[in-house]
Every structure is written in C-alpha cells, then in structure tokens.
Amino acid sequence: MRASCFTAPIVPSAVMGGIFCGFDVAQGRPTSALPRSFALYAGGLYIYNAIQCPMEALHGRSSLLHNFLAGGALGYAGVLSGAIGVPFLSPYYYAIHSRSGVAAIGAVVYGSLAAAFASFGGKTL
Numbered sequence: 001m002r003a004s005c006f007t008a009p010i011v012p013s014a015v016m017g018g019i020f021c022g023f024d025v026a027q028g029r030p031t032s033a034l035p036r037s038f039a040l041y042a043g044g045l046y047i048y049n050a051i052q053c054p055m056e057a058l059h060g061r062s063s064l065l066h067n068f069l070a071g072g073a074l075g076y077a078g079v080l081s082g083a084i085g086v087p088f089l090s091p092y093y094y095a096i097h098s099r100s101g102v103a104a105i106g107a108v109v110y111g112s113l114a115a116a117f118a119s120f121g122g123k124t125l
Contacts, residue, residue: 075110
C-alpha cells in the first residue's frame with residue numbers, strides 16, 4: 001500500500017469541499033452552517049479516496065468495483081448516522097422503514113453513483 005493514499009487526497013478534498021460550500025452559499029445557506037458543510041464535504045471526499053486507494057494498490061489496478069465499494073460504504077454510514085439523505089428516495093419512505101433498511105438503499109445508491117462517475121472517467125470493471 002502506498003503512503004500517498006492517505007496524503008494525496010488532502011488538498012483536492014479541501015478544494016472541492018470549499019467549492020461545494022460555495023454552491024451552498026449561492027443557494028442561500030446561512031454562513032453559520034458552512035463549517036459543518038465543509039467538514040462533511042471535504043471529510044467525505046477524503047475518506048472516499050482513502051478507502052478506494054488501498055483497494056487499488058492491493059489489486060494493482062483501477063476498477064469500478066473499488067469505487068462502488070467505497071461509495072457504498074460511505075453512503076451506508078452517512079445515511080445510518082443521519083448526516084446525509086438518499087437521493088431519489090421519497091421522504092415518506094424514511095417514516096415507514098427502519099433506518100438500517102434505508103441505509104442499505106443509501107449504500108446501493110451512493111455506490112452506484114460513485115461507479116457511474118468512475119465510468120465517466122474511463123474506469124472499467
């Protein structure tokens with residue numbers, strides 16, 4: 001495993017976290033909520049890369065499955081903790097189903113989104 005797996009994503013994650021916070025400000029989010037938003041965006045991106053990179057180093061190649069697993073793990077943990085929601089899912093679904101069931105759907109949705117974005121970047125299975 002490469003040591004750069006844990007140091008290389010620091011700056012890009014912070015930059016993208018700042019850009020996403022800029023989108024929040026443009027949409028009218030109060031500035032008092034920005035530190036939490038920045039931590040969620042930058043921290044999530046960093047953890048995503050820190051999970052994915054060792055899998056690629058161990059297998060010796062890039063794969064959509066690594067992106068799916070990393071995105072799915074973060075989606076599950078984020079939905080289970082209540083830090084993020086599940087896109088494309090009705091709010092009424094949350095009221096009638098268990099949190100762990102919704103978190104499993106979040107894992108599939110976020111894993112699929114991560115794999116889709118990786119495929120746009122040229123990764124294959």
